[in-house]
Amino acid sequence: MVTVSVVTPMYDEAAAVDGFAARLRPVLDELGLPYEVVAVDDGSRDATVARLLALRATWPSLRVVALRRNAGHQAALAAGLRAARGDYVVTIDADLQDPPEVIAPMVSTAVSRGVDVVYGVRADRRADSGFKRRTAGLYYWLMRRLAGDFVGGQAGDFRLMSRAVVDVLNGLPEQRPVYRLVVPSLGFPSAAVEYARAARVAGRTKYPLGKMIRLTVDSVTSFSAAPLRVATWLGLVSFVACLALIVGGLLAWSLGGTVPGWTSLYIAVLLLGGIQLICLGLLGEYVGRIYAATQNRPAFLVAFDTGGDVTEGTAPASSEAGADTGTRAA
Template sequence: MPVTLSVVSPMYDEREALDHFAARLRPVLDGLGVGYEVVAVDDGSTDGTVSRLLELRADWAQLRVVKLRRNVGHQAALAAGLRAASGAYVVSIDADLQDPPEVIGEMLAKARAEHLDVVYGVRGDRSADTVFKRRTAGLFYWLMRRMAGPWVSSQAGDFRLMSRPVVDTLNDLPEQRPVYRLVVPSLGFASGEVTYVRGERVAGATKYPLGKMVGLSLDGLTGFSAAPLRVATWLGMVTFVVCLSLIVSGLAAWGFGFTVPGWTSLYVAILLLGAVQLVCLGMLGEYVGRIYAATQNRPRFLVAFDTGDEAPASRPVTSGRA
């Protein structure tokens, strides 16, 4: 049976969740009545995730294991899965079961009935997340909508269904560090939404702590907006006005013969100017770093093996080149 649906799942140290994930995902896919494959991308796990995936594959022919040579991050692992997927429709889902596999059938039916290229899984209820997680996630989406554009959904993550034209477009993009939850809606393909209740992580710990969320936000901002550079420009203008006011006040004090202690104003001015300069240099550095990475054109990931191949490739599989 030809592959109609590919389910891509990036995994990093998800050994404890695998059995639960397979037990819920397989009946859903078997019941759809279409040819499917599950592309499990191991992102350099160290807890035996790969070995357990290979054991599951012995009894599940549709399971395909793609092992990366090292940990490259969630978005790059997702890119590897999208490049390996062969289905007419591709669903991306994490293995922690916070996004329910049972919604996949509804996504596929909606895409076919309404001729949609993208169906987003939108979290209608996040009560299973901690208050801190909900607040930081809300701040992230608010910032992305303000900086990247209003087309960014406020509660859509990486759980989505995409048609083959969308996946091919993503695979052809030259970006080195794409943030797919921003890239996909920016393409403008016909899209719809399916709401669901976000559940608790079935096992293990979150793979998106605060540090990685900050990094994802930074990648999203620098990849989709020049707003940080404009902030640097506005900071420079405000600093110029403040310094001009200090100069005028200093000249006025000198003209009227007042004795004004100079060390305080000088100290404040130096600190202000130094802080703004460092902030602006840091923002410029983020963009220069992305340009540097693009000119190097290094692969975002290297595949150690792919069980979907008849024989393991002798050369590394690369992605993300210009």
């Protein structure tokens, strides 16, 4: 018989735990399939773990995996994927912006159509702010341009995956995976289920603008060498500009029209210095990834697991290490 695992990363979600469980449990009970819920606490500072353990007393299917520190959303997902035992694994956040009721159509679609991935696609994002909708659209447009057409338009981290997909993800050596890009890049047969995104059930967003930008940088550098090519073109353009300035200076000197001054020199130094710093920064992003890969440090360490068999220490490093967990970027 098919079994289902639901993986949900949590960070300071004590106010949302009860409401999330009240919505999720009836959905899973009505499936008529064996299931488990793997709640991964990402080093919460509030009573999230206490609420989860209290719920587990009356809900044996709830499994609590607590990380020793806040490792970030993607690392928490990695821990949950390693712990999950189901034939199908659903990843969903606890803020109820993605409705648990969509899980049933996801399972039905996967079984009836024989696909390995079912994406939750946000057909209606009116609950999000205008700024969030515009930045999300820009993110997915940029990723399609740089990474490829396999990137969906509005598919985040709410998805169903077969055991085959999860095993591949757990075996990847990638240090900073961005799962919303990694999963579609694998090329497994897929389908989509549309839904309307709701407002956050409690608390505030755990993903401010700075972390959204960090995710975008990680996404770009993980799937494209375009920034390095931009650095190359900036270097070529600056070289041509310097040649033009040299020719102009020699021409002015030959005509006796040179005037002592610092403005042109000041502007040129600032321009070329800025371009050089941009290029060094882009190179540094890639060198930093190489450095992290050579260190091979664990992305997360498990404090305890009520299921008892999650591995630790070799999961891919988080693209948002130290970042808050609970609400996705786009």
